[in-house]
Amino acid sequence: MKILLVAEYRDGKLLTNSNELIGFAETLGAESAMVLIGGEEVPTYAGKLYLADVTACGECNPDLHKQVILEVIDKEQPDMIAFCHSSYGWDLAPRVAFALKAAQVSEVVAVSDGKLVVPVCNAKLRRTIDCQSSRIVATLQAGAFGLKEPPSGTPDVIKVDVAGSGRTVFRGYEAALGGGVDLSKAAVIVSAGRGIGKADNVGLIVKLAKALGGEYGASRPVVDSEWVPHDRQVGTTGQTVAPKLYVACGISGAIQHLAGMKKSDFIVAINTDRDAPIGEEADVLVVADLLQFVPVLTEKIQAL
Amino acid sequence: MKILVCIKQVPDMESKFKVADSGKWYTTADLAWRMNEYDEYGVEQAVQVKEQIKDADITVLSIGSGQVKETMKKALAMGCDRGIHIQDETAFDKEPYQIAGIIAEYAKDKNFDLIFTGMQSQDRGSAQVGILVGEILDIPSVSTIVEFAYNEGDVDVSRELEGGIKAKMTVKLPAVFTCQLGLNTPRYPTLPNIMKAKKKELLTVAVADLLHVNARLVTEKMFLPEKKAGGVILEGEIAELADRLIAILKEKSTVLA
Numbered sequence: 001m002k003i004l005l006v007a008e009y010r011d012g013k014l015l016t017n018s019n020e021l022i023g024f025a026e027t028l029g030a031e032s033a034m035v036l037i038g039g040e041e042v043p044t045y046a047g048k049l050y051l052a053d054v055t056a057c058g059e060c061n062p063d064l065h066k067q068v069i070l071e072v073i074d075k076e077q078p079d080m081i082a083f084c085h086s087s088y089g090w091d092l093a094p095r096v097a098f099a100l101k102a103a104q105v106s107e108v109v110a111v112s113d114g115k116l117v118v119p120v121c122n123a124k125l126r127r128t129i130d131c132q133s134s135r136i137v138a139t140l141q142a143g144a145f146g147l148k149e150p151p152s153g154t155p156d157v158i159k160v161d162v163a164g165s166g167r168t169v170f171r172g173y174e175a176a177l178g179g180g181v182d183l184s185k186a187a188v189i190v191s192a193g194r195g196i197g198k199a200d201n202v203g204l205i206v207k208l209a210k211a212l213g214g215e216y217g218a219s220r221p222v223v224d225s226e227w228v229p230h231d232r233q234v235g236t237t238g239q240t241v242a243p244k245l246y247v248a249c250g251i252s253g254a255i256q257h258l259a260g261m262k263k264s265d266f267i268v269a270i271n272t273d274r275d276a277p278i279g280e281e282a283d284v285l286v287v288a289d290l291l292q293f294v295p296v297l298t299e300k301i302q303a304l
Numbered sequence: 305m306k307i308l309v310c311i312k313q314v315p316d317m318e319s320k321f322k323v324a325d326s327g328k329w330y331t332t333a334d335l336a337w338r339m340n341e342y343d344e345y346g347v348e349q350a351v352q353v354k355e356q357i358k359d360a361d362i363t364v365l366s367i368g369s370g371q372v373k374e375t376m377k378k379a380l381a382m383g384c385d386r387g388i389h390i391q392d393e394t395a396f397d398k399e400p401y402q403i404a405g406i407i408a409e410y411a412k413d414k415n416f417d418l419i420f421t422g423m424q425s426q427d428r429g430s431a432q433v434g435i436l437v438g439e440i441l442d443i444p445s446v447s448t449i450v451e452f453a454y455n456e457g458d459v460d461v462s463r464e465l466e467g468g469i470k471a472k473m474t475v476k477l478p479a480v481f482t483c484q485l486g487l488n489t490p491r492y493p494t495l496p497n498i499m500k501a502k503k504k505e506l507l508t509v510a511v512a513d514l515l516h517v518n519a520r521l522v523t524e525k526m527f528l529p530e531k532k533a534g535g536v537i538l539e540g541e542i543a544e545l546a547d548r549l550i551a552i553l554k555e556k557s558t559v560l561a
């Protein structure tokens with residue numbers, strides 16, 4: 001089996017998530033080649049690297065990036081094409097799969113008896129997939145296929161030329177709202193999830209955070225509802241934190257939230273749902289209504 | 305201006321899921337159903353475009369059993385003009401390529417200027433359908449949008465990337481957009497609008513008329529994940545729970561020491 005790994009580059013930088021693609025190829029015991037639309041810097045990888053020049057292709061130009069990847073597929077004839085399940089990967093993968101008449105398996109979290117495993121219903125369930133096409137396009141969940149040791153080697157670079165334009169116009173990047181709170185420095189973070197129910201209840205979370213001498217954070221829906229400012233959002237599109245103690249209040253534990261906090265030393269979850277996926281990462285899951293439990297806990301901690 | 309919004313009915317994610325006897329899907333009995341969260345942003349964006357340019361007509365489409373009409377009524381009450389329900393008892397089992405094939409087959413001769421889908425469905429989470437619809441219809445698509453502005457045939461959008469960075473893009477219509485959380489603030493249907501929605505057209509079409517592509521993948525087996533070993537679950541009376549948690553924190557973490 002041969003896999004083509006699609007590495008990523010953004011705003012002048014090579015992204016490191018290609019290591020997970022290498023880890024995936026290793027898990028499958030497959031031969032691999034890599035393609036990158038990037039700059040001068042090449043990933044650490046012992047294999048063939050097809051490199052197209054980003055200044056010629058443009059960033060955020062899915063039509064041209066698809067064209068480059070298809071050209072490389074034509075040369076390499078891989079059985080599988082692997083992307084990261086990232087804003088780059090989930091955008092390009094269906095375009096490539098459609099062109100190849102290939103099955104696409106999204107957000108692979110594991111391989112079991114040679115079959116790809118994906119999450120269902122916010123990771124409360126899993127399923128294994130049987131593909132009925134000769135080729136498979138897969139996107140990999142962030143963090144699912146780490147490498148035991150950092151990769152080594154220098155790739156054998158093969159230049160790919162590309163011509164044409166795309167149907168969409170890229171007008172540049174807009175940086176994340178800066179300033180504000182740096183949660184990564186806090187020793188304790190207490191985060192509010194949608195389970196808090198309404199804006200008025202943010203106060204309960206703030207009080208508990210204060211009692212524990214820490215900061216408060218939030219999951220995305222709480223930020224999207226403007227109950228808490230964006231600079232306190234934890235997750236893939238917010239901050240990545242690893243405090244000594246993380247308390248998740250009314251947070252289900254979606255992968256994009258977990259990605260931002262699962263390296264915390266100790267995780268406490270407070271949730272009415274005993275089966276909430278956050279339970280898989282939590283050291284302690286308190287099955288309770290946070291509106292009742294948090295004030296009692298806060299009082300008891302203040303009294304210590 | 306013709307707008308198509310695709311919505312999916314999904315189970316409430318807080319439900320207790322059980323694997324069905326077939327071993328290939330979850331049992332659908334005793335579940336509460338709602339509109340896929342990402343699709344609410346698509347409905348809202350379509351309605352906002354109509355409010356902006358007045359001369360627009362919004363079709364909302366959903367593939368599923370008769371039960372999905374309940375969710376479609378919410379979209380009509382939010383402001384969509386008509387509904388196309390594609391009757392399919394086994395829609396849950398269809399893979400994204402088939403779902404996209406059905407949508408594209410319906411849309412191909414209708415000249416929609418704007419097509420909205422969710423960035424992903426909450427149950428399958430494949431993030432494929434919208435982009436595939438664009439590919440099949442051979443029109444551009446932009447995924448994961450968090451900002452949308454229509455101006456005279458062009459659309460300016462922002463795509464959300466990791467870490468809160470956005471990519472600003474411009475696209476000519478017709479085009480497909482897949483909507484990300486936070487794109488707008490989906491409205492709650494008002495009572496008068498719920499009443500008005502009851503009179504709106506909600507047409508049912510048999511899936512066999514529109515499905516012309518085969519599945520490229522099937523579910524081999526569905527199962528519950530194994531619980532991470534070592535985690536403690538505390539249940540019981542509130543005050544006692546708090547004491548037990550404090551005791552654990554004193555022992556296992558340095559923050560209360």
Ligand SMILES: Cc1cc2nc3c(=O)[nH]c(=O)nc-3n(C[C@H](O)[C@H](O)[C@H](O)COP(=O)(O)OP(=O)(O)OC[C@H]3O[C@@H](n4cnc5c(N)ncnc54)[C@H](O)[C@@H]3O)c2cc1C
Nearest residue numbers: 193194195219220235236237238250251252256272273290
């Ligand atoms: C590309 C992308 C990027 C994303 N980035 C992020 C990100 O950076 N950060 C992020 O957080 N999310 C992100 N998300 C969203 C993510 O997928 C989830 O939708 C989100 O994390 C859910 O937030 P939540 O857990 O607060 O809400 P829900 O999933 O709605 O969970 C609410 C939880 O509260 C519990 N609950 C309800 N009432 C109570 C009560 N009274 N007491 C106790 N518990 C209660 C429920 O059982 C449930 O488990 C992203 C999604 C995408 C697609």
Ligand SMILES: Nc1ncnc2c1ncn2[C@@H]1O[C@H](COP(=O)(O)O)[C@@H](O)[C@H]1O
Nearest residue numbers: 310311367421422424425430431432433
């Ligand atoms: N059964 C369906 N009926 C209508 N639209 C759907 C259906 N399934 C998926 N979609 C649309 O496709 C989007 C992405 O779904 P998915 O590719 O399954 O993650 C959803 O947000 C919906 O807008």
